[in-house]
Amino acid sequence: MLPDRTAPAAWRQVFAPVLGSGLLHRLALLALCAAYLQGGLSKALDFDTAVAEMQHFNLEPAAPIAVATIALEIGASLLILSGYLRWLAALALAGFTLMASFLANPFWSAMPPERLAMANAFFEHLGLAGGFLLVAWQDVRHQAGSARRDR
Secondary structure, three states, X not given: OOOOOHHHHHHHHHXXXXXXXXXXXXXXXXXXXXXXXXXXXXXXXXXXXXXXXHHHOXXXXXXXXXXXXXXXXXXXXHHHHHXXXXXXXXXXXXXXXXXXXXXXXXXXXOOOOHHHHHHHHHHHHHHHHHHHHHHHHHHHHHHHHHHHHHO
């Protein structure tokens, strides 16, 4: 017996208005950027702690790296939310997230029980980087489609 293929189409019709809405898209982008907005603002409001965090990870000179991190986290998030150079900002946060995850979560060199927590954090951040790559991919495809329609 063949599977009923009408059910997925029916469910698609039910969920399409919600899943295809611009509001959901904006909320999803905000959720994706939330940790970076919060992290950047927290670092900006407590700069000494931001510098101490850079020093903890042996990043020198710590103060300029903290400033660059704040600018990247807040600036790229705002670009993503505004839609201006969204693809570039998403690539920047994907790269930053991947680099930071390798730096902060080297689970392969940790001993239990820390290894499990570090591995979980590493792969969660890998998922965030993947989400930003999808945002960049979607934005480039959307722009390419718009350019074809404008011709």
